[in-house]
Amino acid sequence: MEDPYEDALAELMINYHELNGSIIDELTEEPSPLEFMRYVARNTPFVVRGAALDWEATKTWTVDYLKTILGDDPVNIAVTPAGNADAPTPYTHSDGTTSLVFAKPHEEEQPFSVFLDYLINQEKQQQQQDTPSEVRYAQTQNDNLRHEYSLLYPQVPRTIPWARVALGAHDADAVNLWIGGTRSVTALHRDNYENVYVQIQGQKHFVLLPPACAAAVNEVELRPGRYRRRGRERGGNGDGMEKRNEEELKLELELELEDGPSVPFAIWDPDKPDVNATKYSHLARPMRVTLNPGDMLYLPCMWYHKVSQSSSPEGVCIAVNYWYDMEFSGALYPLTSFVRTVASKIK
Amino acid sequence: MEDPYEDALAELMINYHELNGSIIDELTEEPSPLEFMRYVARNTPFVVRGAALDWEATKTWTVDYLKTILGDDPVNIAVTPAGNADAPTPYTHSDGTTSLVFAKPHEEEQPFSVFLDYLINQEKQQQQQDTPSEVRYAQTQNDNLRHEYSLLYPQVPRTIPWARVALGAHDADAVNLWIGGTRSVTALHRDNYENVYVQIQGQKHFVLLPPACAAAVNEVELRPGRYRRRGRERGGNGDGMEKRNEEELKLELELELEDGPSVPFAIWDPDKPDVNATKYSHLARPMRVTLNPGDMLYLPCMWYHKVSQSSSPEGVCIAVNYWYDMEFSGALYPLTSFVRTVASKIK
Ligand SMILES: O=C(O)CCC(=O)C(=O)O
Ligand SMILES: O=C(O)CCC(=O)C(=O)O
Secondary structure (H helix, E strand, O other): OOOOHHHHHHHHHHHHHHHOOOOEEEOOOOOHHHHHHHHHOOOOOOEEEEOOOOOHHHHHHHHHHHHHHHHHOOEEEEOOOOOOOEEEEEOOOOOOOEEEEEOOOOOEEEEHHHHHHHHHHHHHHHOOOOOOOEEEOOOOOOOOOHOOOOOOOHHOOOOOOHHHHHHHOOOOOOEEEEEEEOOOOOEEEEEEEEEEEEEEEOEEEEEOOHHHEEEOOOOOEEEEEEEEEOHHHHHHHOOOOOOOOOHHOOOOOOEEEEEOOOEEEOOOOOOOOOOOOOOOHOOOEEEEEEEEOEEEEEEOOOOOEEEEEEEEOOOOOOEEEEEEOOOOOOOOOHHHHHHHHHHHHHH | OOHHHHHHHHHHHHHHHHHHOOEEEOOOOOHHHHHHHHHHHHOOOEEEEOOOOOOOHHHHOOHHOOOOOOOOOEEEEEEEOOOOOEEEEEEEOOOOOOEEEEEOOOOEEEEHHHHHHHHHHHHHHHHHHOOOOEEEOOOOOOOOOOOOOOOOOHHHHOHHHHHHHOOOOOOOOOEEEEEOOOOOOEEEEEOOOEEEEEEEEEEEEEEEHHHHHHHHOEEEEEEEEEEOOOOOHHOOOOOOOOOOOOOHOOOOOEEEEEOOOOOOEEEEOOOOOOOOOOOHHOOOEEEEEEEEEOEEEEEEOOOEEEEEEEEOOOOOEEEEEEEEEEOOOOOOHHHHHHHHHHHHOOO
């Protein structure tokens, strides 16, 4: 039976793209709070080129400088075999069948300088087509710039003034530092935050899809899993901060199923449009934008985003982002939830 | 077959009301452009009590004053048998069957003073339970305060500054004057405008429903119709401005079908919740607000509104409203269209 609601979802996507295009707005300077609020009202992204070129961070965060400031301070690192932290990943069950799980990274603490050296080396190996054994990414996204990395916080603005004023926020909900390299890719997902994302070193490549395209992304319930270093537990060697020899760090990563509720997650990848597609995926017109050092992106709440990276000449990719609470009252949140609900029922 | 999409529509309405309640926000003073923009972003109404108490209009627009200014100037008046201009109305076909049509009023020009006297008399008869033969309402909503009634325009602000600045508009798209009485009711409908509605004399009683409740209002395609004075055409007496005797004005109004495209229109009335209800109507939580002289309402674009009125002691109900262009790009318009589409397919 031909389902009439299919057409409604298709119509929505076509309608959305007709009214909005898929080229990101480029502002010549940072917006006023009111100008920003118009973008929030439209739930529409923009980029401001070079807006953060004069930040201390943009001017000073060389590898040497960071090592001088942070030295051997312990930092939490996400470790994965292929750069796939928080990503849908095939898992082979004991009976030989395979299914996608939501793979969380192995997390371990290590001295900042060890992490940074690894990252730079990871980048060199990558350039020599010599794939390193594992991929590390500092991506805790738990307000880490005001905690783990608080020594660096004075080198960025405490908050983004026009965003704070517009949103009536006292402060950002979280300020996050991201330090990674070419091999890490953040899989397509959405956050319930208004996001101001600022590139410091290297490049980030964003692929963006509006909430109206929910039917395209093939959101399914995935069992949660997590990478573990094989044999780690057995050793009873739980304290991540003690000095480990290289042998130990190279212990192979193994994906293990976790208990706990399933995770609704997009399994369509706009860069592999034929894999895991829904019948709506071909209607999506992803918006693409690359951030260079000093560029600032407003990524509206509930937009799907996939993020990949290119390293700076020094071999690192560094960004800072500010998450502000989104507005749950009003029309937008219930309406986008409705689209997701209908999309999930069609499948 | 139980249709799963029904639940999605119900969930949307429940979700919306849980997040938003159904009590209108009351502001103690007019908002700044930024504060207003936050309401626009949320697509959420508010009222500012007494905001227009110091307007010239609010202070001076007595019946005598208006007659002095406008005298016998010709004005366009909507005439209906029962106050039902632009309302779903039963029409009896030649074969005896009845169906709802979208009944537009008979329109005629008459001297302003004649109209106002009729209105006041209409109100007196109403108080004496002596139903007058027809109901008149000055409701052209075609920017009439800057044209037909331009002599009165200097007594209201040219524009609402915070709305104009917030919306980046050069000017309001239309500024409308509404002069009516107790018997006129504006049926539940929606407009693609941001609306700032200001009460001058008497009271208006608004019943409001957000776009998320589209499935409740039972929008159907209605054939258009229009009231005509019976026998008018035959007389060849087309010029509304010539002096007519009372006999002629009392010619009975007859509803005639019109050619032209059908009109999608809500046929559910939140004040008669059991008539023409959909299975979702009982989930709607209408927001109700009465405007007194000097009160100002922000009625967001695409909200359904039904409006009834109470006359001032002098027997008139006068209001002014400012329509600003709504934003069609962004998420809101396509998402609300989607809800309407799904709602129409469920029925
Ligand atoms: O930079 C990344 O890898 C991901 C960023 C992200 O997902 C976010 O800022 O919400
Ligand atoms: O005042 C009325 O009768 C109706 C007002 C209205 O529908 C509007 O302002 O859009």
